[in-house]
Amino acid sequence: MPVYEYKALDIKGKNVSGIIDTESIGLARQKLRAAKIYPTEIKEVYAAASPKEKRASALAGLFSRVGRAEMTMITRQLSTLVGAGFPLVSALATLIPQSRSQTFRKILSQIKDSIEGGNSFAGALSLYPDTFTPIYINMVRAGESSGTLEIVLERLADIAEKQQSLNNKIKSVMAYPLVMSVVAAGVLFFLLAYIVPRITSIFADIKQVLPTPTRVLLAISAVLKSYWWIFLLLLIAGLTVIRAMRKNEKGRRILDRFLLSLPIFGTIFRKLAVARFARTLGSLLENGVSMLVALDIVKNIVGNVIIAETVETACKEVEKGHALGKSLESAGTFPHLAVQMIQVGEQSGALESMLNKVADVFEKEVEASMVALTSLLEPMIILIMGVVVAFIVLSIILPIIKMNQLIK
DSSP: OEEEEEEEEOTTSOEEEEEEEOSSHHHHHHHHHHTTOEEEEEEEEEEOOOHHHHTTOHHHHHTOOOOHHHHHHHHHHHHHHHHTTOOHHHHHHHHGGGOSOHHHHHHHHHHHHHHHTTOOHHHHHTTOTTTSOHHHHHHHHHHHHHTOHHHHHHHHHHHHHHHHHHHHHHHHHHHHHHHHHHHHHHHHHHIIIIIHHHHHGGGTTOOSOOOHHHHHHHHHHHHHHHHHHHHHHHHHHHHHHHHHHHHSHHHHHHHHHHHHHSTTHHHHHHHHHHHHHHHHHHHHHHTTOOHHHHHHHHTTTSSOHHHHHHHHHHHHHHHTTOOHHHHHHHHTOSOHHHHHHHHHHHHHTOHHHHHHHHHHHHHHHHHHHHHHHHHHHHHHHHHHHHHHHHHHHHHHHHHHHHHHHHHO
16 A cells, blocks of 8 residues: 655644555545644655565665664553553554654555554564564563553563663773774784885895884885785784674584683673573563463574574473573573572572563673773773884884994
């Protein structure tokens, strides 16, 4: 069904605008007039497409992603409207014009049509797997069946905001050392490839043997000046190989195992994955999703193949009647503290709240580790930069001192 964007005047003469879906422009005008809205401009902005049509163009899908902030805002507003007594269809119709993304407005309009056609909210959301995650869809389905849709939507918004907040903190903490590292590498490359050869050209006519530091510096400078493109190609090739490995199951497993084995960083990656696991599993269980279904969903969002395999194995053990804590402990992948807290939660009958506490604990530990790592990286970068510059200066000064001695 085509969707039209309109500008109009209401019964009081005020300017209004919005989106309406109908068979034609004529019917759109009739609908608006019946609602005592008098259109001044109507234009078709997009037509509804089937899921098969939406997946037909890979290029179109590349530009049709909905931002997390946009999704969170609409989810929270929908929760507020539903909690205030708005029917779901009316709430969606109210939110469609408020979305800043044309793609999201289209999706919301099609979801509204699907619900009006008799589909459930979760069923309508499942038609758009590229926009709505399995967690989102299953929690909405649980909320619909339990009559607590507004609570579920609010929790979904809370989860998204907490995850986004943690990601933003990590990015802000790592931004400075990363920028500093790139700038330092660029400065050193410029010095070695361009400045040093100009200065050291005065030593070309010296028949005496140059000091070892000077010869090392000249060799490094010559390699960088003549073969810099090889280093660039190696960097591009390395990034390409890593990207290809991420798309391959075997390669992804190798990379994820390597990341977990890294000193300092491996612990951070592990804690981050466990926090994501605990936060999501706790929210799913709180909203009525069964343990087995919740574990099957969570294994796909932990962000690490090794931990995902541990969760999958634990799911099979739980299906046989074993406790979740014991199943996770046997793999040895989860931190001991997380396993202990989960076991306490199972024994006390408060697993959902304990999982949320696990997430809180590990998110705080990740944040603290990133701050400590940054405070360590900054002086290390400065120290390395200072040592390299000192080596360059020393390599240039030594032959000059030797020349002065020969002159005397």
